[in-house]
Amino acid sequence: MNALIVKRFxxxxxxxxxxxxxxxxFMMLLADASGAAANAWAPxxxxxxxxxxxxxxxxxxEPSEGLGTLPRDKVGNMVNWVQAVSKGVISPLRVQNPSMGNLPPMQEPEIMMDKKGSMNMVLFPHKVHTMWLECSNCHPAIFETKVGASNIMMEKILxxxxxxxxxxxxxxxxxDCNRCHSVPHGSQNAKPAGKAARP
Amino acid sequence: MCIIKRWLIALALGMALLAPAAHAEYGDVVLNKIAEKNGMRPVIFPHWFHRLRFTCGNCHNENGFKMKAGSNNVNMGEIIDGKFCGMCHNNQIAWGPERCDMCHSGKPGLSGGILRGNETLGPGSM
Structure with a gap:
């Protein structure tokens, strides 16, 4: 009987x-988001x-003690790690790679990726990666050193x-799609796929 | 049809966010291949703590840790010999391996792996 009333309603x-x-x-979603913002790091x-x-x-x-003073973000550790380094809030060391020293980030070219259509193009910034990583962390095992040879696919990334x-x-x-897919087709910054001519 | 779809999407999102929240910090790794079998608490490795102080390549190098979760068979003998965690945890750069409880700090029964993200299923290279 009750089921019938519910169905009719x-x-x-x-x-x-x-x-x-x-x-x-939607409200649950909002509540979760605001809860996360107020209490970003669990004790x-x-x-x-x-x-x-x-x-x-x-x-x-405690995470709140270590991360609380860094530039904030909305995902991951809730901090923007790249800004934390570029603004000088932290200076992560390379103590195990003394031959590298604590070099400033290398000025490697940015790579424009534009093979498939509808999403914005990806402008891969080498510089923010070499802040953290050695070349051998990515090349050649994960990514070919030749531009365009790595067959990068979202399916694999996910x-x-x-x-x-x-x-x-x-x-x-x-x-966070748009953080990588950042350059609209036809925009001023759009370039043909390959090494973008930027400093 | 369109409304049903939108509603289902909203519901799915709501349900996903209502799922029991994991409170582990993004990138935390549990190591428990051998710890509990040997009567110790599992090891909790906080990526965030190390990232505040060191670059990724500092540990993920030819002498250290492969990036793929689970591909490093870390044991105390090698740590004491200065490999893996022992590259820094040697009482010079960081606390030494005799301070067991600093690292062996996990709840009993945890299974190993990286938390709060998708597994790194990649080729397990550096």
Whole structure:
């Protein structure tokens, strides 16, 4: 009987019911987003990983203490790691690679990727990657050194290969499409695929 | 049809966000291939903590850690010999391997892997 009443109400008010449920889902989404913003980093004792009874728990640095002063972001660790380095907030060291020294980022060319149609083009910035990585971290095992030879695909990236080896694990996740797909076709910055003629 | 689809998308998003939230920090790694079998808590490796201080290439180099999660068979013998974590955790750059509880700090029963992101399923190169 009750099921029948519900069904009749739904048949007569289907648009309203769907609208309300959609709104509810949207509100949950908003609540989650604002909750995440207010409480970006869980305390170690409440992160579902660390043992609150473990002797190390009071000695380890809390994420909010380490990350709280860095430029903020909305995804990943909720900090913009590239800005943190370029603004001098942190200076990550290369102590295990003394031959490299703590060199300033290398001025490698940016790569414009433009093979498939509808999304904005990807302008790959070498510089922000060489802040963190040695050439051998990516070349030649993950990416060919020759421009255009690596057959980069979103399917592989979302599966944790290619860019997805880091983006989605430690670097900002690939759900943030426009961060890489940043150059609209036909815009001033659009260039043919290959090494973009930029400093 | 269009409204149904939109509604389903909204519902799916809502449900996804209502799913039990993982509180681990993005990039945290649990190492538990051998720890608990040997009576120790699992190791929690916080990528964020190390990234504040060192570049990626500092640890992910030819002498160190492969990037693919699970592809490094880290054991205490090698750490004490100065490999893997022992490259820095040697009482010179960071605390030494005798401070067991600093790293072996995880809840019992955790399974290994990288948290809060997709697995790094790639070719396991440097």
């Amino acid at each position: 739904y048949m007569n008010n289907w648009f309203f019911v769907r609208w309300v449920l959609g709104l509810a889902a 170690l004792a409440k992160d579902d990983l660390h043992d609150p009874k473990g002797p190390g728990i009071t000695l380890l640095q 599966n944790g290969e290619q860019c997805g080896l880091c983006h989605g694990a430690v670097a900002f996740p690939p759900t």
